Amino acid sequence: MSQDTAMAQGGFWRDTRRSGIGSWIFSTDHKRIGMMYLYCVLSFFLVGVVLGFLIRLELIAPGPTIVTAQTYNALFTVHGVVMIFLFIIPGIPASFGNLVLPIQLGARDVAFPRVNLLSWWLYAIGAVIVLVSLFTGGGAPDTGWTFYVPFSARTSTNVSLAVFGVFVLGFSSILTGINFITTIHRMRAPGMTWTRIPLFTWSLYATAWVQVLATPIIAITLLLVVTERILGLGLFDPNRGGDPVMYQHMFWIYSHPAVYIMILPGMGVISDIIPVFSRKPIFGYKMIAFSSLAIAAAGSAVWGHHMYTSGMSDLGVLVFSFLTFIVAIPSAIKVFNWVSTMYKGSISLEAPMLFALSFILLFSIGGLSGLILGAAATDIHVHDTHFVVGHFRYVMFGGTGFAFFAAAHYWLPKYYGRRYKEKPAIVGWILMFVGFNVMYFTMQVLGMEGMPRRYYDYLPEFTRLNVVATVGSWILVAGIVIVVWNLWRGLFRGEPFTGNPWGGATLEWSIATPPPTENFDEDPVVTHGPYEFKGAGIP
Amino acid sequence: MSHAEKDSFGAKLGMWLFLFTEMLLFGGVFILYSVYLTRYPKEFGLGGHQLDLVFGATNTVVLLTSSLFAAMSVTAIKRGAKQLTLGLLSGTIGCALIFLFIKYLEWSAKFHHGIYPNSPKLIAGPPGESIFFSLYYLTTGLHGIHVIIGGILMTWTAVMVQKGMLNSADNVTLENVTLYWHLVDLVWIFIFPLYYLIL
Ligand code: HEM
Ligand SMILES: [Cu+2]
Numbered sequence: 001m002s003q004d005t006a007m008a009q010g011g012f013w014r015d016t017r018r019s020g021i022g023s024w025i026f027s028t029d030h031k032r033i034g035m036m037y038l039y040c041v042l043s044f045f046l047v048g049v050v051l052g053f054l055i056r057l058e059l060i061a062p063g064p065t066i067v068t069a070q071t072y073n074a075l076f077t078v079h080g081v082v083m084i085f086l087f088i089i090p091g092i093p094a095s096f097g098n099l100v101l102p103i104q105l106g107a108r109d110v111a112f113p114r115v116n117l118l119s120w121w122l123y124a125i126g127a128v129i130v131l132v133s134l135f136t137g138g139g140a141p142d143t144g145w146t147f148y149v150p151f152s153a154r155t156s157t158n159v160s161l162a163v164f165g166v167f168v169l170g171f172s173s174i175l176t177g178i179n180f181i182t183t184i185h186r187m188r189a190p191g192m193t194w195t196r197i198p199l200f201t202w203s204l205y206a207t208a209w210v211q212v213l214a215t216p217i218i219a220i221t222l223l224l225v226v227t228e229r230i231l232g233l234g235l236f237d238p239n240r241g242g243d244p245v246m247y248q249h250m251f252w253i254y255s256h257p258a259v260y261i262m263i264l265p266g267m268g269v270i271s272d273i274i275p276v277f278s279r280k281p282i283f284g285y286k287m288i289a290f291s292s293l294a295i296a297a298a299g300s301a302v303w304g305h306h307m308y309t310s311g312m313s314d315l316g317v318l319v320f321s322f323l324t325f326i327v328a329i330p331s332a333i334k335v336f337n338w339v340s341t342m343y344k345g346s347i348s349l350e351a352p353m354l355f356a357l358s359f360i361l362l363f364s365i366g367g368l369s370g371l372i373l374g375a376a377a378t379d380i381h382v383h384d385t386h387f388v389v390g391h392f393r394y395v396m397f398g399g400t401g402f403a404f405f406a407a408a409h410y411w412l413p414k415y416y417g418r419r420y421k422e423k424p425a426i427v428g429w430i431l432m433f434v435g436f437n438v439m440y441f442t443m444q445v446l447g448m449e450g451m452p453r454r455y456y457d458y459l460p461e462f463t464r465l466n467v468v469a470t471v472g473s474w475i476l477v478a479g480i481v482i483v484v485w486n487l488w489r490g491l492f493r494g495e496p497f498t499g500n501p502w503g504g505a506t507l508e509w510s511i512a513t514p515p516p517t518e519n520f521d522e523d524p525v526v527t528h529g530p531y532e533f534k535g536a537g538i539p
Numbered sequence: 540m541s542h543a544e545k546d547s548f549g550a551k552l553g554m555w556l557f558l559f560t561e562m563l564l565f566g567g568v569f570i571l572y573s574v575y576l577t578r579y580p581k582e583f584g585l586g587g588h589q590l591d592l593v594f595g596a597t598n599t600v601v602l603l604t605s606s607l608f609a610a611m612s613v614t615a616i617k618r619g620a621k622q623l624t625l626g627l628l629s630g631t632i633g634c635a636l637i638f639l640f641i642k643y644l645e646w647s648a649k650f651h652h653g654i655y656p657n658s659p660k661l662i663a664g665p666p667g668e669s670i671f672f673s674l675y676y677l678t679t680g681l682h683g684i685h686v687i688i689g690g691i692l693m694t695w696t697a698v699m700v701q702k703g704m705l706n707s708a709d710n711v712t713l714e715n716v717t718l719y720w721h722l723v724d725l726v727w728i729f730i731f732p733l734y735y736l737i738l
Contacts, residue, residue, distance in 0.1 A: 111549050178556045186549040216560045220567030224677075232657035233673035235571060241666020246574060250567060 010417065011514030025121075028113035029517055031415065033120050034098030040127065041095050042484070044086040049480060051079035056439070056473040059466050062458055069456040073142035074157070076454060078134060080145030081162065085169050086127055088400050089258065092265035093211075094123065094176055096407045097204050099415060101180060103508040103515060104198045106189025106524040111182035115175055122172035129165030133158040144454060146255070149236040149247045153228045160229050163222045170215045170222075173261070177211030180204055189507075191526030198506045198530040199288055203268025206292035210257045210264070214300065218254035221247065245310055252303035260299045262396055263363075264292055266403030267334055270356045272530075273410055274338050276504045277353035278345030281531040284337040291330035298327045308376045309383045317376045324374035331367055335360060351425040352502075355406035358433050362398025366391060369444060384454075387447025393440045402432075408487055413497040417514045420490025428482035435475030442469040506530045547711040554715040558722045561685075565726050568678050572733060575670050582667025587737035589654070590675070594645040595735035598638050599727065605634030606724040609693075609717040619707035621700065628697040631720065635690040642683055646676075675734055682726055689723045692716045 012031045017023070024032055055075050058065045067075065102110055110116050134140040137158030143151055152159050184197070184205050197205075224247075227233050234240030236247045275282040282288065304312060304320030312320075338360055347353070369391040373379045382388065413419035442465050447453075451462050458466070500509040507524060508515070576583050612627035653660035656676055661669040696716045699705045705713050 111546070112553060115553075174557075174560050178553050178560075181556060182549050182553045185552060186546055212556055212560055213563065216563035217567050220564050223681075224567075224571075227656075227677060231676075233677060234657070234669055235575075235673055235677075239666075240662070241575075241579065241670045243574070243578075246571060250570070 011512060012517045013514060028117050030098045030102050030109050030113065030116060031515060033116050034095050036120055037090060037098060038095035040124065041087055041091050044082050048079055048083040048087055049477060051075055051082065053473055053477055055079060056470045060470040062460055062463060070142065072456045074140035077141050077144055081130060084145050085166050088262045088396055089173060090123060091400060091404050092269060092407060093204055093207055096411060097180065097265065100411060100508055101201050101204055102183060103519050104201045104506050105184065105187055106192055106507050106526060107183060107187035108519050110179050111186055112179050116179055119172045119175040122168055126165045126168035126172060129168060130162055133161035133165060137161060146251060147225055149225065149228065149244050152225055153236065160226050163225050167219055167222045170219050173211050174215045177208035180208040181212065189524045189526050195286065196526055196529050199271035199282065200268035202289045203264045203292045206296040207261055207264045210261050210296045214254045214257035217250060221250040221254065248307050248310055252306045256303040256306065257300045260295055262400050264295060266359065266400040269403045269407045270338060270359050272506065273352050273356040273406055274341050275531045276502050277350065278342045278347050279533065280341055280345040283340040287333055288337050291333045294330040295327060302327055305374055308379050321374060321376045328367060328371060335364055351422060351429065352406050352410035354426065354429050355402050355409060359399060359402045359406060362394055362402060366394030366398055369394060382447050384452055385447035386443045386451045386453055389453050390440045390444035390447060398436060405483060412487065412491055414508060415514050416491040417497055418491055418494040419497040420486045420494055424482055424486040428479050428486060431475055431479030432483065435472050435479055439469045439472030439476055442472060503533060505533045545709065550711045550715060554718055558718060561722055568674065572674055579667025579670060582665050583671050583737055586668050586671035587734060590735050591645055592735055594641055595731055598641050599731050601634050601638050602724045602727050605631045606721055608634065609720045613714055613717050616700065616705065616710045616713055617707055624700050625697060628693055628700065632690055632693050635686055638686055639683065642679065678730055682730060685723045689720050692719060
């Protein structure tokens, strides 16, 4: 970005002691850190999109199409690692969380600004390590993003370095979580009681607990893979008395809760956007706030549903299946409350709202397919097929991905003081929505019909549906390109965006646009809830 | 409470959360330990007997002493006794060094007997035994790294105390580093019985 545009925008863009790049990468201002996360996260998202596009292209016809089998394995591994660890986990909490959370609480910054900067550095370093691992050593890892042993312990590709990179990223995630929890406990403005905290921040609170409590387990698990490779400890090696299924347990003890690190912030974004664009207070504020905590808690006990087919005891399967169904309850509560909020509201269908609405639909489809997977009987049929791939794309991309773009259209104009054009945003959204469903719904059907995941080749009878899915990926990518380009252009050159055009009642809408470095000229005193539009004295 | 003045309660809250994550990190190893213990109780017992109880017990005493010094240094700095604080901190750091030295002796003795990860002797032995020693090296190694990090942090705080940047009014950093040190101690209190005293 050119310095001039940034200068013209004023607020925290201009106000700085240092200048140039140093004023960013050494800044402890939560807004600058949020912006840096945003740029990184978005770049990695685009990298991931390109890789995904190539995977789908390879699958357009049976047999070798554009890459070799080994490259294909590397492609889906790197795609998974980039999307999961570099995009979707830090995506909303680290970027929008940093941008918005302190302001929503009425604070001038997070509790530990320097730790916050350290988190960003760790993120950047971890990302670089992951990227370096692709081009050095024995080449890009080919294990799948789950790094399952024994293959990950044996393959000659550069697994150790990639895994170490992910370890560093985990550290970054833990520090962000600690920072947010402390900030929410200690830095709320006078009057900001727990039931006046905006739901986005509430969701980040629940997320932060999951980050803090689950990430250490993946950290140790990944260290174990590295030691397994370097020292040959044999802890997961059946020949040496170890047990590979223990790896799966430890991996999913983290990674199932991690899916809530991915989705909860997205739900928070939606909970903030729906009431604003329906001009109605949110229905069931407390239910939504507490269901975030319920999801975080219940979601920590269901990891075993990834392992029904790996030889657990029948009792284990039964228990995990039962627990899995319980998680669906708080998720359904949220969906119910969002829909009720819109009931009889005066809904304005602007870009943020469109993305929010599609979130509800896509997440519901994803959640329902999750129930099919959660029931052991049906899961055994579709486990490790394209159905699973479809399922988690619906929740992660249809959910979190769309929420990410909802957040971008909703908040970024506030931080830039300029806005994107509405028409291209809507066209982009339509393409994304259509392409998404064409691609992933078809993949779920393919999975039902028995097409396995992570296979380079497939039987000829799957060709037709694969062509459909690949065409869907083209439409989707076209939509993403339009949306990103429109945001990019609009935020630097678009119409000025001032005041409170959306009419939000949370604190970030009560301060100058773009926000000044200190956020508040005068420390706010909170006198009303985050969705009481009338009492807020906001036009 | 929003900002301006330093929030030492907040700082301690953050530290406690961090210590939690450290416990969970070790928790992962302890989960593995408990699973494999139920699978190979006999081999774990035999493995435990091969560890040197004297080294282990001495190190337990050394670490407990260091923790005591660290705790006293917090009291000392609150009273404004700078020299005493520095002395106690040096005591802690000294103990850390002794601990690492003893660990070094212990490990090299084991290596000498052909007991190290992936060694021919362990590969030839029963699987449970190699698992036991793998876990032993893993846990004590990870713990050792924490001792080193703790020692570095202690040294850094000692320098800050020396320069007067930490004093009777502002000492939350020292308190937090001490908390960290207690964690290192605490983890060892688990390691010692699990590995040295088993059966
Ligand atoms: C009601 C909620 C949900 C239920 C019941 C559910 C259930 C399941 C089950 C049983 C599997 C394993 C399928 C198999 O391997 O055979 C699975 C896979 C997966 N789910 Fe969910 N899920 C839910 C929500 C979510 C959410 C919110 C996310 C992410 C934001 C998510 C992400 C994933 C991922 C990434 C996988 C695949 C992991 C892999 O093997 O690579 N799920 N889900
Ligand atoms: Cu799961």
